[in-house]
Amino acid sequence: MNQLSSAFTLFLSLLVEAIPFLLLGVLLSGMLLLFVSERKLIALMPKHPFLGALMGSLIGFLFPVCECGNVPVARRLLMQGAPASVAMGFLLAAPTINPVVIWATWTAFRDQPEIVVLRVVLSLSIATIIGSIFGMQKDIRPFLQPSLTRYMFSDLDSPEPAAQSPSNLLQTGTFFLGQPGKSLQSSVATLPAFANIPDPIESKPLVDRLQMLLENSVKELRELGGILIIGSAIATVIQVGIPREIIINLGQGQISSILAMMLLAAIVSICSTVDSFFALSFASTFTSGSLLAFLVFGPMIDLKSIGLILTIFKKRAVFYLFLISAQLTFLACLFINLNVR
Template sequence: MTQLNSAFTLFLSLLVEAMPFLLLGVLFSGLLQFFVDERRLLAILPKNALLGAFVGSCIGFLFPVCECGNVPVARRLLMQGAPVSVAIGFLLAAPTINPIVFWATWTAFRDQPEIVFLRIGFSLLIATSIAYIFSFQQDLRPLLQPSVATAIAVRRKREVPELSILSTDRSSPLLQSGTYFLGQSSKPLITDPAELQATMVGMKPTQYRLRLLLENTVQEMRELAGVLVLGSAIAALLQVFVPREVILSLGQGPVTSILAMMLLAGLVSICSTVDSFFALSFASTFTTGSLIAFLVFGPMVDLKGAGLLLSIFKPRAIFYLFALAAQFTLALTLFLNLYIS
């Protein structure tokens, strides 16, 4: 009974600390979707691949979205003609390189500020590097799903207006409210093509867009809160019921601790706006490098992210992304464990 009480107390403390950041993340994601036209950025985006990868990785500071929002935004950027390096950089970095996640991580690790800055720095370096590598693929369409590749090809040929391309893709689950789990929502956010076109160019009244924002926020919160509850429960149960000797044997090894936390990050699939509170529960038993690995690798690679990415990329492209992210994360955090910590 004592163990159950301890687990429940830890579970509630994680929820209370994390819920405000989850709400902020959902609100910013909705504001981006309905009040910001990403196409306005295209005119000022750099054409240089390396600079574009860096800028794309930093765009999250302007448009804070977590894993529930970065995939549809990156998809729209690709379809609207953004350079590959910019879209990939945003896709990988936006869940971490944004002010909400920075604030949440600082709140969780205020006594270890180096974790906050290492998380931001490693995420930026990895996202920029992978985006630059992908920029060497001159034509990304062989790695894209047919619907996305076709939209890009048609746009390049300028055979139909851009809004027509977007309206033909309205059946995608990514255009429905509650995009955290692919296809989980049954109520489309926008069902009429004319409404979609008008909303994309900002022609609907503010009142209409506020109603859409409210509907989307409620749906996202319902789904994301479920993931937060599950993740908090897992963290609490692991801390209380798994023998401390087992945790210490994994958590103190410079390699095993990193691999264990990377695996946990992929399986738990907790939102980047609150994952720092999950990682905090392991701070006393796991190495600094492994905590950074969890905070860097999780937002880039997890189970629900793979499902969302299938709406953009073919499986082999997702494998490339995940493999590169894993290698970069392991190399950087292992160096941190062996030579710095």
């Protein structure tokens, strides 16, 4: 009984601490995306693979999306003609390299500021490396889903596509709903052709934009909140239910702790805005490197985002993406475990 009540206290405390950050992330990114033109931003992006990847990784600062919002934005960036390196850098880094996430990480790890710094540095490096690799490809299209390339081809052929029924790329699981009209109707297979439509966000009246913000925020909160609850429940069960000796044995191994945390990150799919609180509950028993592995790997690849990433890339590309990011995370965190104390 005692154990049950401490489990409930723990579970509730994770939620109460995380929900303000989730709210902030949802509202802030919704607002920025409804009021900032990403078109103009793309025009500024460098074409060079490395610089593009670095820039792409950094623009997360302007678009505080978590890993559910980054996929549709990355996809839209690609469609609007952003270099592959930029889109890839953004895809991988945006969930971590943004003010809300950094603040939340700082809140959780005030005592270990090195975790906050290393999280940012590692995420940025890995995203830039992978972005550069993909940016090196002369032609990115073999890696992309046919539905996407078809659209990109038609864009090349006819620079002025008919401004037909505007449908929406940005669906639930995005942090925003920046596209016009009857939102949330397109399925993944039917790609809209709005790349050359004058910036739709700016042409919307304020009241409509606010209403879209509301509608979108509610959707986001519902979905991310649901996952947050499941994630917190898992963290609680592991903390309270599994004997301490097992956790400590697993958590103190230099290699086993990293692998365990990466696996956990991939399964739990907790939103990057609040994942630091989840990681915090393991801070006393797991190595710092493994906490970092969780915080770096989770936002890039997890069950939830793989489904979303498959709407952009073919299976093979997603597999490479998974393999390279997993290896880089593992090696970097192992290095930290072995050399930094």
